[in-house]
Amino acid sequence: LSLTILPLEGLPEVGPGADLAELVTRSRRLEDGDVVVLAQKVVSKAEARVVRLDELEPSERAREVAGDGGDARRVEAILRESVRIVRTRGALVIAETRHGFVCASAGVDASNAPQRDVLVLLPLDPDASARALRSRLRELTGRTVAVIVSDSFGRPWRQGTTDVAIGVAGLAPLLDLRGTRDAAGYELRSTMVAVADELAGAAELVMGKTRGIPGAVIRGYAPGGDGSARELVMPAERDLFR
Amino acid sequence: LSLTILPLEGLPEVGPGADLAELVTRSRRLEDGDVVVLAQKVVSKAEARVVRLDELEPSERAREVAGDGGDARRVEAILRESVRIVRTRGALVIAETRHGFVCASAGVDASNAPQRDVLVLLPLDPDASARALRSRLRELTGRTVAVIVSDSFGRPWRQGTTDVAIGVAGLAPLLDLRGTRDAAGYELRSTMVAVADELAGAAELVMGKTRGIPGAVIRGYAPGGDGSARELVMPAERDLFR
Numbered sequence: 454l455s456l457t458i459l460p461l462e463g464l465p466e467v468g469p470g471a472d473l474a475e476l477v478t479r480s481r482r483l484e485d486g487d488v489v490v491l492a493q494k495v496v497s498k499a500e501a502r503v504v505r506l507d508e509l510e511p512s513e514r515a516r517e518v519a520g521d522g523g524d525a526r527r528v529e530a531i532l533r534e535s536v537r538i539v540r541t542r543g544a545l546v547i548a549e550t551r552h553g554f555v556c557a558s559a560g561v562d563a564s565n566a567p568q569r570d571v572l573v574l575l576p577l578d579p580d581a582s583a584r585a586l587r588s589r590l591r592e593l594t595g596r597t598v599a600v601i602v603s604d605s606f607g608r609p610w611r612q613g614t615t616d617v618a619i620g621v622a623g624l625a626p627l628l629d630l631r632g633t634r635d636a637a638g639y640e641l642r643s644t645m646v647a648v649a650d651e652l653a654g655a656a657e658l659v660m661g662k663t664r665g666i667p668g669a670v671i672r673g674y675a676p677g678g679d680g681s682a683r684e685l686v687m688p689a690e691r692d693l694f695r
Numbered sequence: 696l697s698l699t700i701l702p703l704e705g706l707p708e709v710g711p712g713a714d715l716a717e718l719v720t721r722s723r724r725l726e727d728g729d730v731v732v733l734a735q736k737v738v739s740k741a742e743a744r745v746v747r748l749d750e751l752e753p754s755e756r757a758r759e760v761a762g763d764g765g766d767a768r769r770v771e772a773i774l775r776e777s778v779r780i781v782r783t784r785g786a787l788v789i790a791e792t793r794h795g796f797v798c799a800s801a802g803v804d805a806s807n808a809p810q811r812d813v814l815v816l817l818p819l820d821p822d823a824s825a826r827a828l829r830s831r832l833r834e835l836t837g838r839t840v841a842v843i844v845s846d847s848f849g850r851p852w853r854q855g856t857t858d859v860a861i862g863v864a865g866l867a868p869l870l871d872l873r874g875t876r877d878a879a880g881y882e883l884r885s886t887m888v889a890v891a892d893e894l895a896g897a898a899e900l901v902m903g904k905t906r907g908i909p910g911a912v913i914r915g916y917a918p919g920g921d922g923s924a925r926e927l928v929m930p931a932e933r934d935l936f937r
Contacts, residue, residue: 454702455701455702455901457697457700458699460696608850608889609797609929609934609935610929611892612887612927612928613868613869613870615892645854645855645856646847646855647856650855651896651897654892654896654897655700659696659698674900687851687854688854692851693782693784694782694851694852
């Protein structure tokens with residue numbers, strides 16, 4: 454068992470309605486069992502999940518959160534994408550998205566946007582995005598692959614972002630080791646491994662935000678099962694950090 | 696740029712004083728620029744960072760935290776490794792270690808221990824462990840590699856563990872993109888990428904807690920710089936979740 458991580462190079466700038474799967478197959482010949490990882494940004498652009506700053510009328514709450522230094526229109530976009538504000542400090546807003554993800558700005562981002570004064574939002578249903586890409590890739594190539602839609606999330610207590618899975622198809626995002634034992638017969642402490650997040654992070658290593666490489670193919674992992682990135686969201690009753 | 700992740704197979708059970716670097720070179724021929732990732736468990740065992748449960752005399756505080764259901768000796772070991780208890784729920788203790796890492800049980804773990812009723816502790820100085828391994832690998836092979844000591848950490852809000860770096864040598868753990876711009880000239884939002892954590896997570900994908908593979912070699916990353924895993928700890932004044 455060894456893995457190879459191959460960047461998806463040479464993809465053009467993507468606009469609304471782009472056939473991303475077709476662009477992937479032009480960049481890289483796929484094999485059965487490949488895991489295709491695509492950055493949220495490129496998926497959102499293909500799905501026209503963007504909003505122009507000048508279309509946003511800030512609510513009172515948005516003005517309040519933005520304060521003097523922030524852009525209330527940007528905060529308005531964040532609030533519309535959020536079901537709960539988790540923390541704020543200055544212009545930094547940590548929010549829970551409609552999908553249950555807790556991340557900076559509810560995933561709303563201006564970098565790598567199609568033009569200035571445009572914000573990119575997370576896909577409405579990133580699992581559905583992954584499923585559609587997977588199905589189109591099968592149609593185009595005959596290959597059965599898994600698809601991950603990834604985004605860069607910060608973490609409490611640790612510096613720096615790591616890429617995680619916000620949508621999956623054709624892959625069980627958690628490897629459940631409950632009940633399995635080590636060589637000495639001891640039950641394992643860490644019983645669930647977030648393999649979809651580790652795959653997303655691995656793909657990020659060859660992508661690079663400044664190099665314009667919006668995805669990667671991971672070969673050799675042999676994904677099993679199926680599931681939803683929502684399984685990666687800690688259920689509220691088990692969450693010590695709500 | 697593509698990466699290959701190669702498991703370190705065939706390593707024997709490791710005891711105190713084991714020459715881990717020598718075992719790595721027997722498993723895999725190294726090349727300049729390789730990143731060698733070793734699980735904390737095997738590093739701690741080589742460093743005799745273990746404690747027998749029957750050597751632990753629980754303090755009153757340990758009995759209090761353990762409650763009726765928990766093992767107060769195990770909690771005693773956790774308290775000795777901790778500078779701060781962050782959260783507890785039942786037998787689950789989230790603590791800050793002497794290194795500044797926030798994780799379950801302050802890294803104290805019974806699985807994959809050398810024998811029953813023995814707990815494995817984190818290395819006293821995992822960066823020093825990584826540096827010593829790196830230097831010994833150079834001595835044995837003439838190759839200049841980077842070394843990461845990894846462990847499986849849980850995360851707030853997300854299910855499942857991912858492997859992260861708790862010690863590094865020969866590698867800048869954070870890729871600092873501050874001031875860099877995307878193709879449209881926008882400054883990047885996610886300005887620091889925790890590449891050492893992404894490398895640790897990528898290695899975990901070929902390791903597997905139940906398969907007895909305690910490490911991996913990542914080829915093609917071309918690590919640059921140097922640094923300490925302490926850089927991955929969020930400074931208290933910037934931490935919204937202390």
